[in-house]
Amino acid sequence: MTDDTNRPVSFWAWGWEDRLPTDEDRRELRTQIEGLLGFPERPLLDLPGLEDVELPAPRIEGPDHATTSQSRRARAQHTYGKAYRDLVRGFHGDYANAPDVVARPENESEVADLLAWATEANVAVVPFGGGTSVVGGVECEGDGYAGVCSLDVREMDRVLEVDEHSRAARIQAGARGPEIREQLAEHGLQLRHYPQSYEFSTLGGWIATRAGGHFATRYTHIDDFVESVRAVTPSGTLETRRLPASGAGPDPNRFLLGSEGAFGVITEAWVRVQPRPPYRSRATVRFDDYWDGVAATREIVQARLYPANCRLLDANEAMLNELAFDGSSLLVLGFESTDHPVEDEMARALELADEHGGTCPDGPTHRDLNAEAASGEGDRDSSTEGKWRNAFFEGPYRYNALVSMGVLVDTFETAVTWDQFPALHEAVQERVGAAMDEVCGTGFLSCRFTHVYEDGPAPYYTLLAPAEVGRELEQWREVKRAASDTLEEFGATITHHHAVGRVHREHYHREVPDGYLDAVRSMKRTLDPAGVMNPGALL
Amino acid sequence: MTDDTNRPVSFWAWGWEDRLPTDEDRRELRTQIEGLLGFPERPLLDLPGLEDVELPAPRIEGPDHATTSQSRRARAQHTYGKAYRDLVRGFHGDYANAPDVVARPENESEVADLLAWATEANVAVVPFGGGTSVVGGVECEGDGYAGVCSLDVREMDRVLEVDEHSRAARIQAGARGPEIREQLAEHGLQLRHYPQSYEFSTLGGWIATRAGGHFATRYTHIDDFVESVRAVTPSGTLETRRLPASGAGPDPNRFLLGSEGAFGVITEAWVRVQPRPPYRSRATVRFDDYWDGVAATREIVQARLYPANCRLLDANEAMLNELAFDGSSLLVLGFESTDHPVEDEMARALELADEHGGTCPDGPTHRDLNAEAASGEGDRDSSTEGKWRNAFFEGPYRYNALVSMGVLVDTFETAVTWDQFPALHEAVQERVGAAMDEVCGTGFLSCRFTHVYEDGPAPYYTLLAPAEVGRELEQWREVKRAASDTLEEFGATITHHHAVGRVHREHYHREVPDGYLDAVRSMKRTLDPAGVMNPGALL
Numbered sequence A, B: 001m002t003d004d005t006n007r008p009v010s011f012w013a014w015g016w017e018d019r020l021p022t023d024e025d026r027r028e029l030r031t032q033i034e035g036l037l038g039f040p041e042r043p044l045l046d047l048p049g050l051e052d053v054e055l056p057a058p059r060i061e062g063p064d065h066a067t068t069s070q071s072r073r074a075r076a077q078h079t080y081g082k083a084y085r086d087l088v089r090g091f092h093g094d095y096a097n098a099p100d101v102v103a104r105p106e107n108e109s110e111v112a113d114l115l116a117w118a119t120e121a122n123v124a125v126v127p128f129g130g131g132t133s134v135v136g137g138v139e140c141e142g143d144g145y146a147g148v149c150s151l152d153v154r155e156m157d158r159v160l161e162v163d164e165h166s167r168a169a170r171i172q173a174g175a176r177g178p179e180i181r182e183q184l185a186e187h188g189l190q191l192r193h194y195p196q197s198y199e200f201s202t203l204g205g206w207i208a209t210r211a212g213g214h215f216a217t218r219y220t221h222i223d224d225f226v227e228s229v230r231a232v233t234p235s236g237t238l239e240t241r242r243l244p245a246s247g248a249g250p251d252p253n254r255f256l257l258g259s260e261g262a263f264g265v266i267t268e269a270w271v272r273v274q275p276r277p278p279y280r281s282r283a284t285v286r287f288d289d290y291w292d293g294v295a296a297t298r299e300i301v302q303a304r305l306y307p308a309n310c311r312l313l314d315a316n317e318a319m320l321n322e323l324a325f326d327g328s329s330l331l332v333l334g335f336e337s338t339d340h341p342v343e344d345e346m347a348r349a350l351e352l353a354d355e356h357g358g359t360c361p362d363g364p365t366h367r368d369l370n371a372e373a374a375s376g377e378g379d380r381d382s383s384t385e386g387k388w389r390n391a392f393f394e395g396p397y398r399y400n401a402l403v404s405m406g407v408l409v410d411t412f413e414t415a416v417t418w419d420q421f422p423a424l425h426e427a428v429q430e431r432v433g434a435a436m437d438e439v440c441g442t443g444f445l446s447c448r449f450t451h452v453y454e455d456g457p458a459p460y461y462t463l464l465a466p467a468e469v470g471r472e473l474e475q476w477r478e479v480k481r482a483a484s485d486t487l488e489e490f491g492a493t494i495t496h497h498h499a500v501g502r503v504h505r506e507h508y509h510r511e512v513p514d515g516y517l518d519a520v521r522s523m524k525r526t527l528d529p530a531g532v533m534n535p536g537a538l539l
Helices: A022-035 A070-079 A084-090 A108-121 A177-185 A203-209 A292-300 A314-322 A344-352 A371-375 A384-403 A421-440 A474-489 A505-511 A514-527 B023-037 B072-078 B084-091 B107-123 B177-185 B202-211 B288-300 B316-318 B343-355 B369-374 B386-404 B421-440 B473-487 B505-511 B513-525
Strands: A101-103 A124-128 A149-153 A161-164 A168-172 A227-234 A236-239 A266-274 A279-287 A310-315 A329-337 A365-368 A407-411 A444-454 A456-466 B101-103 B123-128 B146-153 B159-163 B168-170 B226-233 B236-239 B265-272 B279-287 B309-313 B329-339 B365-368 B407-413 B445-455 B456-466
Touching: A022 A384, A022 A407, A022 B365, A084 A407, A084 A474, A108 A124, A108 A227, A108 A266, A124 A266, A149 A329, A149 B159, A161 A177, A161 B107, A168 A203, A203 A266, A236 A344, A279 A344, A279 B159, A292 A329, A292 A421, A292 A456, A314 A329, A314 A444, A329 A344, A344 A505, A344 B456, A365 A371, A365 B386, A384 A407, A407 A474, A407 B101, A407 B177, A421 A444, A421 A456, A421 A474, A421 A514, A474 A505, A474 B309, A474 B369, A514 B107, A514 B236, A514 B473, B023 B159, B072 B101, B084 B386, B084 B407, B107 B123, B107 B226, B107 B265, B123 B265, B159 B177, B159 B226, B202 B265, B279 B288, B288 B309, B288 B329, B288 B343, B288 B421, B288 B445, B288 B456, B309 B316, B316 B445, B329 B343, B365 B369, B386 B407, B386 B505, B407 B473, B421 B445, B421 B473, B456 B473
Parallel strands: A101 A149, A124 A149, B101 B146, B123 B146
Antiparallel strands: A161 A168, A168 A266, A227 A236, A227 A266, A279 A329, A279 A365, A310 A329, A310 A444, A407 A456, A444 A456, B159 B168, B168 B265, B226 B236, B226 B265, B279 B329, B279 B365, B309 B329, B309 B445, B407 B456, B445 B456
16 A cells, blocks of 8 residues: 555556656657657646645545545545546646545445445445546546545455465455555466556456456456455445356346446455466567458457457557557567467467468567576567567556647547448548547547457557647547547447446447346446445446 | 147157157166166156146137237147256146247247237246256246246247358347257358257247357357347347447346346347367366366366367266266367367377376377368267267257156256365265165266366266156255255355256345345346246246
C-alpha cells in the first residue's frame, strides 16, 4: 500500500507523481508529434497542483466504524478513472463530482458494514481498485443520493492461498498486478494477465470489467483464469464454488464477471496460475499490404496454433510505435510454453504468413530462459516484441504529456467477425477520420489487433488530434460518438475489454437484447434493493 | 424428420424401435454381466408394447393455430428423457405424467404463439429437443397448472446460413447431430460436438443444458462454440449479437447457456465450425497404478498440449469397455488438427506419461486423412480410440437391454480440482460401493475422465448393480443419493455436463450461492412472469 503514502500517485494523471512529464520530455514529444503527424504547434500548459484544486464541501461523513478519508488528495484521486476525458477534467481542475468520502476497508466484514451503512443512508457506493477505468467506471455524480462513497479495496491486497497441484491461487481483490506477481513468485508461479493498466489495476477490477490481458488467443480475458469469486452485495455475501468447470445452470462466475460493481464489491477470487514459461519464440512479419496481413492472421488463428502474441499493427500503428516507417504493416508474433519448445508452432505461423507475402527478414528468435539462466546469460530482451512490450506499459504515461499540450488522444476497441471486419475497418477509418478533420482540423488513426479469435479479430484503434484547449471534451465527444456509432452499425461490440462503465452505457443497452437487460436489472434489484451500488455504471 | 414417422423411435427406450434388443442380444449380455461382474442370475423381462400403455386423459387441448398431437405415441414419447429412471418408468408402463399435448412448431412465430397461449391458459411448457435428458429435464407433473404441453422443436432442423470466412454457421435449435453434420458437410465444415446422445440430441438442447462434447480440452462444452443465441421467452424474443468475443457486461450468451428451458425456448444459434481435421494421432497408454495415470494426465493437460481426447479409464472402466482385463488403467490419447501434423504433441504427451510409468506398447498411430483419401486408402479405424468411440455411441442402446433384465445402470459425472480429486474418488468408491452393496447386494463402479482441465479433471462414473424388479427406482434413489451427497461434500460440482434438470435440483441449489439463486429467480420472473416455462427444472 504505497500509492498515496510513501510514493504518491498523481491526483489527476496516470501513474506515480514522480513520473509526471518534465518540460524537456514534453518539448521532445511535441517535436515528434508535430514532425510525425503534422499537427499545428502545440502549447505547453502548466501542470496542475493539488493545492489549486477546488473540491465541493462533502455532503456526508463516513460511518464511525470504517477507515475513511475526506482529505483533498484522497477525494481528488478517487474522482475519476484514467481515460482522456478524466485526465482533461482533472488537468483543468474540474472536481465537482469528487466523492464525499473515501473508504478503505481492511477486510470483507468492513465492506459488508459499509454497504449496510450506504443502504441505510442512501449513499451511492463506487467500488474502486486501481482507478484505471477508461470508461467512466469509477465516477459518480450522486444525483438522488445523500452522497457518494468511493470504496477503495486496495488494503486487501494479499495472495491468501496457493494450490500448486491444481495451479490456482486465492487472491484478494485489491491486489494489483505487481503485488500479485511478487507474492506468486514465492511459489514459482505467475498469473500472466497483463492489461496495459497492469502496474495499478487490481484483480477485483479485472474481474468486474472482464479485463483483457497478455494472451492474444485462448486466455484472452481474466474470465479464462477465474475459478471462483467472492463478492459482498447489499443482500449478503456470495461465493461461487471453486471448480475447474461445471455444467450446472448458467455459470455463476459469469454473472460477476463484467458486473462492474453494479451488484456488489468483489472481495477475492481463486484464479488459475502457471509457472513462468521458459520456452519462447518471437518474430515480426512485414506485409506490404495490410489486407494480406489480415488474411495471414486469420489463417494463423484458425490453424489453432494458439500464439500468445498475435498483434497485427497497421502502418500507422507501426509508425507510432517506432517499429516501421515505410508504410508496411507488422504482425508481432509470440509463442510461449511452460513445457516444450515452440519453434514448430512459430515455423508453421511464418509459413502461413509467407503464403500471404509476409516476410520475416530477421527470422524468429527462440529462447529457453531456463537454459539461459543456467548458463549465466543475462536478459537480452531487445526484440521487437520486447520493445513493443515496454512501449505498451509506458503508453499511459504518455497521455499525461499529451493532455498537457492540447492533444486529443483516445483509444477504442471492439471485436467483430472476420467477414464483417473489412467493412467495419473501412467505415471506422472514414468516419472517425472525418470526425477528427471536422472537429480538430486533422487527426491520426491507427489500428492493431490486441486479440484474435477463430471467428474474428479484436481491433484496437488509437486516435490523436490537435485539440483546442478548453474545448477538448466537446471535441472528444464528437469523435467518440462517430467511433461508437460505427461499431454499432457494423455489428461490432462496443467494447472487447475496456468495459461499459458510463461512457458506453447507451451503446451497450442497444447492443444486448432488451429482455436480457431487463433480466440483469431484476438481478440488480435482488442483490442491491436500494440501488446504491455504482449507480449509472452498466445500467 | 423421421423420428416418429418413417423410422419410429421407441416410446420408452433409447433410440430407434428397430434397434431394440433381441432375446439373443439379451442372453449374450446376461452371460457377460453374470460372468464379468458376478451378478446373480438376471431375468429376461418382456419388452413393453405401446398398446399396453395406459395414458391419463388429457386435461387440455392445444391451441387451434398450432401443429399439435395428442396421439398415444407422441404423448408417451414425450413423457420422459432417457435416464435409467426414465427407462424403468417407461418399461413398467408408468405414464401418469405424460404431457397432455405435444406441439411441434414449424417456426419461431409459432413458438411465440404457443408461449402466449400457455401463459394465458396457465399451461406448463416443457421444451423438448431429442428428449435425451438424463436429469429429468423434459418431464413435468403439471401440479398447479391447467396442463402440460411438450414443445418439440424438431421441425426446426435446418442450417440456415454459413459464414465460411469466419467459420461459423447459423443453425436452428431442433437440428440433431447427424442433421448438422450432413448439412455442414456441403460446406466442407463440421461442428465436432459429439455428446454421447449425438444421434438424437439437438443443438438447442445442447445449449440449454451446456452439453459436453468431443474435445477433452479447450472446447469441452457447447458453450465454447456459441457465438450468439436466439430464444423466445414469454416476454419476447431475445437475440444476442454475433460476436467472436466481448467485454460488455456479464456475457448474455451465458445466461441462456444452461438455462434449461426455464426462461424460454432456444430457437437458433450461430456456432463456430471448422473443416474436418485430417491430421490425427492416437495412442493408448497403460498404467499399472491408477494414480500414476492421474499424475500423467494432470501433467499432460498442464503442459497445454490440448489433446482432443484424454480419457483416463480406471481398471473397471477398461474392463467394461473390453480394452483391458489385467487391472491396468488406460489413458486414451488423441490429438487432431485441421492444419498441421500432431505427432510432436503426441510424442511429448507420451514422454510425460512415460515419466509416470505409462507404457505404450503399440506406439502411437499417426494419420493424414487427406493423404489417405488421395492414395485411395479406405478407412482403417481399428485403433483403440476407434473402438472406444463406437462403444461410446452404442452405450445408450445397451441400457435398453439392461433395464429389461433387472440391472440397475447409471452414470454420474462431476468436476473437481486436482488437489481434491484423490479424496473425492476414494469417498465415491467407498460410499457408492457401500450403497450398492447395501441396497442391491453387490455392485460395480468404474470411472473415466471425460474432460480434463489445468486445474482439475471431470471424472465420469458408471455403476451397475443387480436390481430387484419393481423396486428399481427405490434402489436407484439410494445409490444416487450416496453419489450426489459425496460430490457435494467434497467440493465437486453436481454436474459437469449432464445438467441439473429435476434430479439434481436440490444439490444444485446448495452448490450455488443463495444470492445468485435469488438473482436467477428474479431473471426468470422477468422473462417468464407466469412461470410456465419448464417448471421444476433448474429452479
